[in-house]
Amino acid sequence: MIKTVRPKLEFLSKEFIQKIIEEAHEILEKQGVFVENEEALKLFKEAGMRVDEQTQRVYITRQLAEDSLSSAPSIIRLYDRTGEKEFIVGKDHVHFDPGSAAITILDHKTSEERKPVSEDLVKFCRLTDCLEHYDFQSTGIVSSDVPDLISDSYRLYIGLQFSAKPVVTGTFRVEGFKPMHDMLVAVRGGEENLAEKPLAIFDACPSPPLKWSNLTTQSLIDSAQAGIPSELISMGMTGATSPVTIAGTLVQHVAENLSGVVITQLAKKGAPVIFGGSPSSFDMRKGTTPMGAIETMMIDSAYTQIGKYLNLPTHAYMGLSDSKINDSQAGLETGIGAVMAALSGVNVISGPGMMNFESCQSLEKLVVDNEICGMACRAIEGISQRDEPIAKNLFEGFTQETQFLTMPHTRKWYKEEHTFPGIIDRDTYDYWVSLGKKSIADRASEEVDRLLKETPPSLLDDDILQELRKIMDSDAKACGVSSLPEIKL
Amino acid sequence: MNKEEILKRMRTAIVEGNKDETEALANEAIKQKLDLNDVIDKGYVPGIEKVGDLWEKGEYFLPELITSAECMKGAMKVLRPELEKAHVSARSKGKVIIGTVEGDIHDIGKNLVASMLSANGFQVIDLGADVKLEKFVEKAEAENADFICLSALLTTTMLGQKKVVEMLKEKNLAGRYKVLVGGAPVNQKWADDIGANGYGENAMVAVRITKKLTGE
Structure with a gap:
């Protein structure tokens, strides 16, 4: 049998990749990077780096960057809540998770954005849990019915309760790490167990160009020491906060990511770290940052290729849209992004459900995007030789009446070779009319209701839940929040 | 020449x-x-x-x-x-205190507005990003400003805009300064709700609205 080829999208030649990395090294060495965190500055000094205390600028030698690259693992294993199901983050494995930290939700009934509340967050987590093409969940909605101070830990608190999938999350404040870590430890049953079987990824976003704020640096350090994988989210905007050319933005992206890798490795050698980002093309007319722009996706795909060249697991914000409603723009931008991401072999693809420049989640879109992700996953399985010979035997003695529907060969392979979507419309026109001429958004809305009604939530064991509650309550109390919203199912 | x-x-x-x-x-x-x-x-x-x-x-x-x-x-x-x-002051359409509110480091939008206002004849005092809320009021008082422009990119920080308006009320300065708000999560409704004098969805609109408020 001929080996199946994994279809691949690559924008850069090896020579181009090396040149980009070369310039990134030079920037780190000669211009440096800002690190607004005392602990990290101390680590840099101990590693013999030149540190300008006044400006908090650190110059990173090529040697240290290269050492950090070689001590960072090329594969990360994540485990679901039970600790039994393993997900490999690395090589060309692809995992989709919903886009994170939306501050609004699109209300299907009114077609308007509104502030999400806990009930929306619970629905979002439950849906993510039961939609098959999302391997990971994300703390994708910032619930407006709890004070901002605890909105980071609260998102995780709800996520862990209502989905068994590994979770992509992150802190909004330095103090947020501890309660969030405590919750993960509670679920896993011990700090060592958590380090051994990570359940969460923590996102850390540098501020472009080339600056690590106190919060993100601390998140990198704390995560590294706890064995939690950090995801580096560089987000240059072409021509605004990074060079306007795609290759120029890649240089900055690589420099920022490299410096992030160095921080994690200084905090703990061998700490898991993911080469990721959320850069975007900057619209010079509107002053906005379109995530659905083809140039945004080209940047994502290209830095992923570079991340792979550096032997690191990769992440990108793809498979999302800037549309404000579930229209064709929402589908086309998400579709192109998801397929490009999968073909690029991005290991963690965050984006589904998201719209309006990474600010809004839609439950309906989450359902539609699940199908898009399914299609993308099918595409990268490639085309296989299933039989020897391939098919010539099927034509032996064929006549004008020959058809394939009843052949055992068809029965044997049709489910392997072809996928069957849920809410994508493949009906005949008349049948579609008879069903009420529904749009995909309408069908998705019905599917949201059906899934929530028919799928029992994957709840936590009661004793662990009690422990989580205790952690959440004490965090809330420490922040002066006396009560939390009642969760109704 | x-x-x-x-x-x-x-x-x-x-x-x-x-x-x-x-x-x-x-x-x-x-x-x-x-x-x-x-x-x-x-x-x-x-x-x-x-x-x-x-x-x-x-x-x-x-x-x-x-x-x-x-x-x-x-x-x-x-x-x-x-x-x-020569003891002549440059003609100014008004004095503007501008900045991105506390807790928010995003300043691209604010910079665009500051540049355009300044180019259009306003005297602009840019306080930068992550500006303590009290500082807007203090600076406006010290500079005898006409406008306070508050930028926020995050929903969490846009509350700062509301707080500045409230702060002005507490100090009996409501109406003394025209307060303009902007930023990705901000809209006209928000501006109305918090009692701001204006909202501009981009830098050009911000200039238009500021000019309009000067009576031009």
């Missing part, structure tokens, strides 16, 4: 975003002892207005817009000390 020639070249330099030329012409005007406010009104201002037109027509994009605004700023930097020397 006669005055007409200078004025014409000033306009072109602004439209083309030629910073060296804009500043050289400002120095030339000083050398020739021209009426500097007249030069600003008839040379530079028509230039920036033309830039606004080109933006409206969709010919100019942000890089052209902001480069021209920066040229304008450069010219004023040369001219202002001369005007002060």
Whole structure:
């Protein structure tokens, strides 16, 4: 049998990749990077780096960057809540998770954005849990019915309760790490167990160009020491906060990511770290940052290729849209992004459900995007030789009446070779009319209701839940929040 | 070079975003002892207005817009000390205190608005990003400002805009300053809800609204 080829999208030649990395090294060495965190500055000094205390600028030698690259693992294993199901983050494995930290939700009934509340967050987590093409969940909605101070830990608190999938999350404040870590430890049953079987990824976003704020640096350090994988989210905007050319933005992206890798490795050698980002093309007319722009996706795909060249697991914000409603723009931008991401072999693809420049989640879109992700996953399985010979035997003695529907060969392979979507419309026109001429958004809305009604939530064991509650309550109390919203199912 | 020639070249330099030329012409005007406010009104201002037109027509994009605004700023930097020397103040449409509110480090949008306001004849005092809320009020008081412009990119920080409006009320300064709000999560409804005087969805609209509030 001929080996199946994994279809691949690559924008850069090896020579181009090396040149980009070369310039990134030079920037780190000669211009440096800002690190607004005392602990990290101390680590840099101990590693013999030149540190300008006044400006908090650190110059990173090529040697240290290269050492950090070689001590960072090329594969990360994540485990679901039970600790039994393993997900490999690395090589060309692809995992989709919903886009994170939306501050609004699109209300299907009114077609308007509104502030999400806990009930929306619970629905979002439950849906993510039961939609098959999302391997990971994300703390994708910032619930407006709890004070901002605890909105980071609260998102995780709800996520862990209502989905068994590994979770992509992150802190909004330095103090947020501890309660969030405590919750993960509670679920896993011990700090060592958590380090051994990570359940969460923590996102850390540098501020472009080339600056690590106190919060993100601390998140990198704390995560590294706890064995939690950090995801580096560089987000240059072409021509605004990074060079306007795609290759120029890649240089900055690589420099920022490299410096992030160095921080994690200084905090703990061998700490898991993911080469990721959320850069975007900057619209010079509107002053906005379109995530659905083809140039945004080209940047994502290209830095992923570079991340792979550096032997690191990769992440990108793809498979999302800037549309404000579930229209064709929402589908086309998400579709192109998801397929490009999968073909690029991005290991963690965050984006589904998201719209309006990474600010809004839609439950309906989450359902539609699940199908898009399914299609993308099918595409990268490639085309296989299933039989020897391939098919010539099927034509032996064929006549004008020959058809394939009843052949055992068809029965044997049709489910392997072809996928069957849920809410994508493949009906005949008349049948579609008879069903009420529904749009995909309408069908998705019905599917949201059906899934929530028919799928029992994957709840936590009661004793662990009690422990989580205790952690959440004490965090809330420490922040002066006396009560939390009642969760109704 | 006669005055007409200078004025014409000033306009072109602004439209083309030629910073060296804009500043050289400002120095030339000083050398020739021209009426500097007249030069600003008839040379530079028509230039920036033309830039606004080109933006409206969709010919100019942000890089052209902001480069021209920066040229304008450069010219004023040369001219202002001369005007002060002559005890003439540069004509100003009003004094603006601008900044991104506490907890928010995003300043691209704010910078665009600051540049455009300054280019359009407002005196802009930019407090930067992550600005303590009290500082907006203190600075406005100290500078005897006309406008307070508050930028916020995050929903969590846009509350800061509301707090500044409340702070003004507490200090019995409501109505003393016109408060303008902007930023990705902000909209007209939010501006109305918190009692701000205006909201602009982009830098050009911000200029239009600020001008309108001055009664122009």
